[in-house]
Amino acid sequence: MTKILPFKAVRPTRDKVSLVASRSYQSYTQAEREARLDYNPFSFLHIVNPGYKYDKEISGEARYNLVKNRYLEFKEDGIFKQDTKPCFYIYKIVDRDHQVFNGIVAAASVEDYTNNIIKKHEDTIAAREIVFKDYLKTVGFNAEPVLLTYPDNSTIKTIINEKQKERAEFEFTTTYRDTHLLWLIDKEEDINAIAETFNKTKTLYIADGHHRSSSSKLLCEDLKTDNKAHTGEESYNFFMSYLISESELRIHEFNRLVKDLNGLTKEEFLIQLDTMYRIENRGITPYQPSKAHHFSMYLDGEFYSLYLRKTNYQFNTSLDQLDAQLLFKTILEPILGITDLRNDDRIHYLSGKKDIVNLKSKVDSKAYTVGFGMIPATITQMKQIADDGLTMPPKSTYIEPKIRSGVTIYEF
Incomplete structure (x- = not known):
């Protein structure tokens, strides 16, 4: 039994999403990063690389606090807005080789990870776990989901297919010729059907994001200790995940x-x-x-x-x-x-x-x-x-x- 919940995502506005969305920071060359930071004031890279505006390399707690400041500025400026009700999110990618990926962005349970219901296949490095935990604790948000995979399921597939007959909330193509689309699942019957289907799923597997999930566990332990009124339903008891069926996962060497x-x-x-x-x-x-x-x-x-x-x-x-x-x-x-x-x-x-x-x-x-x-x-x-x-x-x-x-x- 796995616990998957909808959540109130903070998202870019429709007119800004193509400018905000970025690959992971490490995947850019220095020249690519600088070009985006110089010419795109809406890039998410400005949030994760806050020292750029000061032309200075900043690390540790000082960097974490600046990341939080840049994030709050994006919210204050209306670039980011938070959904008013919890949703699941269908995220579709069509890459330049015409491979299609369909998945659901949701909140996965730290308890399931701790109890090995969400299983891992890679070791993590303790020092990296702690660094990322401290980062999360300071900034208060996570923008990169853990990639989880599940056995193909006809109920989930039907919900995804039906939703994709509607106009997407987001649709944009990157300079790498990948097309990204996002739909909101906000109807109670669909939300319940997805949650109940995953509740019947015995095991989920981490495909990518082992350090993110292990750091989320450490974060939960810290915040649980700090919160005398802890109930187990607080947002820190979960971590953002992208759930994709096994048949759509692509593994390269x-x-x-x-x-x-x-x-x-x-x-x-x-x-x-x-x-x-x-x-x-x-x-x-x-x-x-x-x-x-x-x-x-x-x-x-x-x-x-x-x-x-x-x-x-x-x-x-x-x-x-x-x-x-x-x-x-x-x-x-x-x-x-x-x-x-x-x-x-x-x-x-x-x-x-x-x-x-x-x-x-x-x-x-x-x-x-x-x-x-x-x-x-x-x-x-x-x-x-x-x-x-x-x-x-x-x-x-x-x-x-x-x-x-x-x-x-x-x-x-």
């Missing part, structure tokens, strides 16, 4: 780039690889693996295919079957000496949305010595690993959709 061969020559490296892999030199022809436990490798101007010698590797758990884990346990750690996948600056991750030629260009630039490509993990693998209480290595999945910040905002 993260390919790996490594700066050096850990002191080995090319020949020594290939000989060590031969213990665990059947190796074939593919020359200059790009090779992209198509099966689990097969990898592509680009080294010294040539592509190689690597096929696991299964007699030398034991599959004891669901995690052992994951290619990102397999690559780590057979190559990155024992041969290349990379033990900390989060913090070792010798390794870099490249989204599988960028093709294998992009990996080649990174190695050819001499910034990296070797690159590895793999196939994406599946939703079945992700769920099984979560069900088994295991966690994937960092950057095991690049998951879509990615919705825009500032379109719906959840206040605590």
Whole structure:
């Protein structure tokens, strides 16, 4: 049983939403950020980067307070308005490749997360959790939902389809040629049907946003302690989520780039690889693996295919079957000496949305010595690993959709 609630979102006005909505701050290059901050006074980036107007880098509590000030200014200026009644929100994305994503923005329960009804498949870093918790506690809002996935459900699909016959509240296309649409679900019968349907859903899975959800748990614990009249229904007992059916989720791989061969020559490296892999030199022809436990490798101007010698590797758990884990346990750690996948600056991750030629260009630039490509993990693998209480290595999945910040905002 999962608890999903409607909420009163703070949203941009219809005429400003295309200007306000932004990608996550980290996804922009410095030049892109500066261009938007220079020429678009309505961008949500002005809120999350409040020091820009002072031409100064500001961090810590001082930055958090300025973020809150910029947010309040957007509300005072009428750029943001809060809905007068709790709603669910249908958010649709049609990307430049014509893939369509339909989901529901709602408030998910911290208690469900704590009780493992909302399951995770990635570890979080305690220091990052605390930093984001402190940020949330100061600013009092969250603008980036956690991406949750649920089994396909005909009731939810019917409600979404029927609502989308109406004119969307928001419809805008970004400079990246993605089209975003938003509808409000404000009728009691629809709200109740959605809430009751999810109440019958045994488990939800976090697809993206592990640190956001864990930080929301810490925030709830802090505010609960501070509130002597705590009831469990306060807004801090929930966190904003974007719920999408499993069939509409898109999982891409993260390919790996490594700066050096850990002191080995090319020949020594290939000989060590031969213990665990059947190796074939593919020359200059790009090779992209198509099966689990097969990898592509680009080294010294040539592509190689690597096929696991299964007699030398034991599959004891669901995690052992994951290619990102397999690559780590057979190559990155024992041969290349990379033990900390989060913090070792010798390794870099490249989204599988960028093709294998992009990996080649990174190695050819001499910034990296070797690159590895793999196939994406599946939703079945992700769920099984979560069900088994295991966690994937960092950057095991690049998951879509990615919705825009500032379109719906959840206040605590």
